Amino acid sequence: MADRKPVFLVIGAGAGIGGHAAKRFAAGGYHAVLARRSDEKGLQRLVGQIEDAGGSASGLLLNASEDGAIEDLVAQVEQDIGPIESALYNLGAQIGNRKLHDTPHRTFELGWRLGCYGVFRLAHAMFPAMVERANNGRNGSLLVTSATSAVRGNAGQHSHAAAMGGRRMLCQTLNAEFGPQGIHVAHIVVDGAVDAPDTLGKLLGDKFEAFKQSKGEEGVIDPAALAETYWHLAQQPKNCWTHEVDARPWTDVAWWNDNPNSAIDTQAKR
Amino acid sequence: MADRKPVFLVIGAGAGIGGHAAKRFAAGGYHAVLARRSDEKGLQRLVGQIEDAGGSASGLLLNASEDGAIEDLVAQVEQDIGPIESALYNLGAQIGNRKLHDTPHRTFELGWRLGCYGVFRLAHAMFPAMVERANNGRNGSLLVTSATSAVRGNAGQHSHAAAMGGRRMLCQTLNAEFGPQGIHVAHIVVDGAVDAPDTLGKLLGDKFEAFKQSKGEEGVIDPAALAETYWHLAQQPKNCWTHEVDARPWTDVAWWNDNPNSAIDTQAKR
Amino acid sequence: MADRKPVFLVIGAGAGIGGHAAKRFAAGGYHAVLARRSDEKGLQRLVGQIEDAGGSASGLLLNASEDGAIEDLVAQVEQDIGPIESALYNLGAQIGNRKLHDTPHRTFELGWRLGCYGVFRLAHAMFPAMVERANNGRNGSLLVTSATSAVRGNAGQHSHAAAMGGRRMLCQTLNAEFGPQGIHVAHIVVDGAVDAPDTLGKLLGDKFEAFKQSKGEEGVIDPAALAETYWHLAQQPKNCWTHEVDARPWTDVAWWNDNPNSAIDTQAKR
């Protein structure tokens, strides 16, 4: 066992939200386990940064969409590293806006595998031991990064929205069954662009820097700031648990609002 | 008593939704009572149109924001015209987009008086007799026209959104108490521009025609079409009641969606 | 080609909502195509009832969860019977309340296949021809029966809620892309028990009659009444389309409300 610290497991530990959450929890006394699909080098860089800051971390590669992968990960962490006290599910399959007929069936299914089924599989594999420990007074939590697509389906988001909408309802059913057993499930609606090189950065490619510039000062979510909210959620005492929270930059229009600069058209619909 | 028909009472009976609902219910066998604040001539035109079509109707002027006005109206209709079987509350105080500091306290209060308090007052005055008749097997319903502002608050809509948000919750509390007593309360979220000369027409002034042109074929809600939905709601049997429904033209973006033509900015927030 | 009537295709045509919707649309001039997984006899009974009433109908068996089944059905109907003008997706995999660890991975996946993926597959297969016909002035609509689980996830509903939550978001993305192309997508939140012998009846077994008795007069949704709402939605003109509607019996507590008889506990949470 690496150390006696409680484990914070991140599935989807890129250089954005996942990596920063790992750093925050490591700074708070957890041993962070960072799991991601690829880029061993980037993974070791994150582990190294955590260790350089005096924290404790391990890195693992896995393909979460493969049968057994999440289950094996949980078993391996529990056996070789330590008891998982908190986990962050940070995967999704955002592929940009695509028309229905540019969204093949396999793409839609993969969206579900990563966006919804993976949360089910993680809970299935991880909750039994977590509940047992909660019965003995330990904390247990599952944080789930989510997106605007979990609460409304935009044009072009068939795969992502169907996956995220299912994920949100699943978080509610998990919360309803496991909250009273001592496990805190929190669903975080990230309603703004995140400064995440491994996801949004790759999606936008060489437009990423220009995009961030265009958003102005503090116009893109700093994943380190968001990680503070994740940390806060995981530290809430049992008498005061948040199930859902949203976040966006100050200059962004919330998902439910129209752009205030829009024309008479919007003003007529109130 | 004007006739033995059940009464359909419309508060806010302009040439748009209110007037067309009155026509639809009159065509379906109700005696329509049309109440509005001003324009006796326009009111009599509507009554005349209903009568010309073989229906039965009366017109009344009232200032709904005055104390006692709604209460007196209900008493007068019940005594002089007939039992109110269905009512439509169709008032609001949409004043266009105004910044907070261009929204005086009196304006905000008037928004509440017309947008929220009036529904409370109507229910208070009308429900006792309606419940009594429902106990004897008669139908009873209250339809409430509502707006996108009831479900999300846009910039500039301080007064309207606060009023409509309260109205929506009030419809839910009324439904929760009076549904099991046989009164059907339905809240209609009109999420698009309506071809209503007395409200949107006055708000847009001489831009109204250009606005409608810009929306294209079937691009603005025809109040006669919407009145069919109102009629459908009021005719649902007790085993199958709708509490909330939305409506918009086919070319409109639903309130929860971004404009699909928006830039990379929106695409990054999913 | 069976006749020149437009086709109303029902996937999930049991003796409840699906069968009654087929009857209603057949009465309104459509040729109803009833597709269901099993019970050839029950299927032919429904077809016979429609024909006896002067309507036109066909019946087909299919296993919608099999690859290609929905796609083949659409192709076959379009080729052999006629152009699909309206379709109802009426399948789901409600299995009653089950704890997470009584919900196997296969069950969760099947829930998604029937509850969410099937809607995607139907839209994929059916919309291209429908859009083409809409461009030529024909109507096109997809009605999707949904459930309370689409808007909140109760304990024990892991599979159903994840599927229905995804289904709801998918209906929004379909509506956002295809509404402006002339196809009306409507999502119906059935928030009450339906008098449906083939689904709820089977789920409750010999408790079904006692359950209905306990609900009192008009205490269970009559699928014929609900079918009127489906018919209304499909007949809305383009300028006034409803995307979402709910329905429940008058004596039911809406999903967002607490039982009014609950104890002080609930009263303290307001």
Add this chain to the structure above:
Amino acid sequence: MADRKPVFLVIGAGAGIGGHAAKRFAAGGYHAVLARRSDEKGLQRLVGQIEDAGGSASGLLLNASEDGAIEDLVAQVEQDIGPIESALYNLGAQIGNRKLHDTPHRTFELGWRLGCYGVFRLAHAMFPAMVERANNGRNGSLLVTSATSAVRGNAGQHSHAAAMGGRRMLCQTLNAEFGPQGIHVAHIVVDGAVDAPDTLGKLLGDKFEAFKQSKGEEGVIDPAALAETYWHLAQQPKNCWTHEVDARPWTDVAWWNDNPNSAIDTQAKR
């Protein structure tokens, strides 16, 4: 000027959420101004507790429903104490469950005055100076305590739900206009009973202790725990602002869920 600390103004500073938020912000370096309607002694006790802990605080009595009261308070604090950097609106008029006909018109209006209009008045009075300071790089935030009634209207909650539903929409319109000007508006949905002697305690009277016992260990929200969430919200950097968050004890059923112990009735509605 009392000191050079930024001011945290609490309107509705009883011994529950308001008082504990004041303590938390005072511990974090703010000068807390506690305003409440009555109980000078209780008010001074809170101020004393803050000072004993090394913090800085003032206490004021006001009747927030009186015209000018909130406006005068803001002016007085800004002039005599210091610049308001953060404010908490913590008033409401929860009166327990009352049928519509036990809810007089004055009660309904008072509910709106305290629950909705007061937020408008506070924003009107406070935001101009706050925006000016935000332009110069200072923080500005308005936290609004809210309730389950802001998102669904239960039977008996006519006054409270109408007020809270309006409050929630108003928070959205304020956020939409003032977020991009640097003022963070956050709406906190308190979806559980709070250990608040001055509000729930008074509502339940001598049943309060038994109620808390019945809820079990950590079964009632500790206002000190909730105050940590308020503090977290007010400290979020501009790139990562939460607009809405919920909270409840682990053993409570979230507002959107049915009680899992409910009968077959609920199971049939999924």
